[in-house]
């Protein structure tokens with residue numbers, strides 16, 4: 001029996017659920033950041049509360065996702081050329097790094113300034129030192145990080161579309 005025959009053919013239920021839950025969460029958090037809450041009938045203040053509450057939830061979900069990824073056996077690479085498989089691995093890693101940077105700069109700009117993070121009506125004070133220069137830096141990099149995350153997500157969805165629709169290889173089955 002080869003090694004690849006022993007690997008699962010798709011991601012675990014935990015990774016599949018977290019993938020789509022976080023994709024929707026990131027989209028809504030991003031829309032709230034760029035356009036405020038008018039489209040949800042929310043005031044400006046409530047939109048920012050929701051943005052930060054969702055952003056904080058995404059940070060927690062990301063920790064679980066990384067945990068599941070480390071602890072569970074992952075499916076082998078989707079078959080392709082060596083370059084395609086390397087690009088896919090690097091792309092997934094970049095998505096993880098950018099998701100982490102998005103939540104870290106968001107949380108950092110508040111917590112490192114000594115401010116609470118609103119979380120659905122509760123105010124969370126993280127046990128972090130107050131370093132105003134770092135908080136300023138986090139605020140400065142939050143938007144550029146989000147722009148890079150958007151670019152990677154678009155490339156990622158395009159790659160999935162290329163495999164699924166153009167080449168008719170069922171890649172979506174691995175994550176649905």
Ligand code: HEM
Pocket residue numbers: 011015019022023024026027069077078088092093095096099153156157160161171172173174175
């Ligand atoms: C916020 C948006 C998204 C992010 C951050 C994201 C991130 C990821 C990551 C990191 C993986 C690797 C599996 C893992 O370890 O979790 C993955 C797998 C996958 N994603 Fe996404 N994804 C997003 C949206 C989408 C969309 C919109 C599609 C397609 C329409 C899609 C299709 C897939 C597919 C097909 C796989 C499996 C790839 C493979 O088996 O090699 N994703 N995604």
Ligand code: HEM
Pocket residue numbers: 026029030031032033034051052053054055056058059099102103104105106107109110117139142143146
């Ligand atoms: C994946 C998660 C996140 C995404 C996609 C996201 C997205 C965005 C976007 C698009 C903006 C608007 C940028 C601009 O036009 O200036 C923004 C601003 C902001 N975000 Fe996030 N964010 C995330 C996580 C967080 C977290 C976890 C927090 C804090 C707990 C946070 C706090 C803020 C604050 C306070 C601003 C306003 C910054 C300013 O006034 O310059 N974000 N975010």
